[in-house]
Amino acid sequence: MNIAIIGTGNIGGTLTRRLTTLGHNVSIANSRGPASLQDLAAETGAKPGTAKEIVHGADIVIVTIPQKNIPHLPADLFADVPETTVVIDTGNYYPKQRDGKIAEIEEGMPESRWVEKHLGRPVIKVFNNIRAQHLLEKGLPAGAPGRIALPVAGDDPVAKQKVMQLVDELGFDPVDAGGLDESWRQQPGTPCYGADLDAEGLRKALQAASPVRTAEWRA
Numbered sequence: 001m002n003i004a005i006i007g008t009g010n011i012g013g014t015l016t017r018r019l020t021t022l023g024h025n026v027s028i029a030n031s032r033g034p035a036s037l038q039d040l041a042a043e044t045g046a047k048p049g050t051a052k053e054i055v056h057g058a059d060i061v062i063v064t065i066p067q068k069n070i071p072h073l074p075a076d077l078f079a080d081v082p083e084t085t086v087v088i089d090t091g092n093y094y095p096k097q098r099d100g101k102i103a104e105i106e107e108g109m110p111e112s113r114w115v116e117k118h119l120g121r122p123v124i125k126v127f128n129n130i131r132a133q134h135l136l137e138k139g140l141p142a143g144a145p146g147r148i149a150l151p152v153a154g155d156d157p158v159a160k161q162k163v164m165q166l167v168d169e170l171g172f173d174p175v176d177a178g179g180l181d182e183s184w185r186q187q188p189g190t191p192c193y194g195a196d197l198d199a200e201g202l203r204k205a206l207q208a209a210s211p212v213r214t215a216e217w218r219a
């Protein structure tokens with residue numbers, strides 16, 4: 001598949017390495033511009049560009065930048081991109097450590113709904129609850145005991161199915177975590193966050209989650 005990755009830090013860099021290894025045609029963008037991506041391009045074969053350039057022709061666009069930087073993406077990023085292009089959001093709201101206060105999220109809007117509103121496109125939420133190093137190293141073949149499961153939340157069943165297939169290809173059990181309104185179940189502070197659970201454990205953790213943000217994850 002043609003996969004565009006906006007953000008090439010811990011998660012974006014990891015996905016660039018894993019997805020190129022799996023044979024996908026990956027293009028990459030960051031905030032500093034294509035010239036700053038030469039090393040990652042040489043290492044992986046991914047093609048650098050600007051965010052506006054790489055979304056064209058992509059089957060999947062992965063947005064993996066700090067939450068506070070989402071409003072800085074070009075306002076018309078998806079203007080000429082077909083609706084069939086799937087958009088993934090890997091983000092988490094870190095008010096204390098990084099993002100400052102985002103009032104709508106503090107008031108209860110799911111983090112990915114806020115991202116979706118800024119992007120003007122529906123998103124699928126995934127890869128937000130696993131550490132980058134584990135995403136890089138802990139994938140296992142389907143059926144392997146202890147295979148880590150990842151929650152996938154989103155409203156479009158076709159888009160979600162595509163993303164669930166990609167999660168499986170990367171070596172993780174995809175678990176349907178419901179629509180985006182349910183995606184608070186996988187946000188920071190919930191039982192599944194950073195827990196590396198198997199599919200059964202993940203389903204239980206999603207059920208046990210509380211919609212009330214814990215103090216640690218409030219501004």
Ligand SMILES: NC(=O)c1ccc[n+]([C@@H]2O[C@H](COP(=O)([O-])OP(=O)(O)OC[C@H]3O[C@@H](n4cnc5c(N)ncnc54)[C@H](OP(=O)(O)O)[C@@H]3O)[C@@H](O)[C@H]2O)c1
Nearest residue numbers: 007008009010011030031032064065069091092128131132
């Ligand atoms: N770290 C983890 O283990 C982990 C796990 C799951 C989810 N997450 C979440 O995933 C997201 C990314 O996390 P990360 O740890 O990978 O971040 P990171 O290492 O800080 O990398 C951020 C990347 O975003 C790029 N960026 C920032 N603003 C941009 C803009 N306006 N346009 C294009 N690119 C921009 C940066 O480019 P420059 O370097 O050029 O500025 C950099 O490549 C966050 O929401 C985070 O909470 C992180």
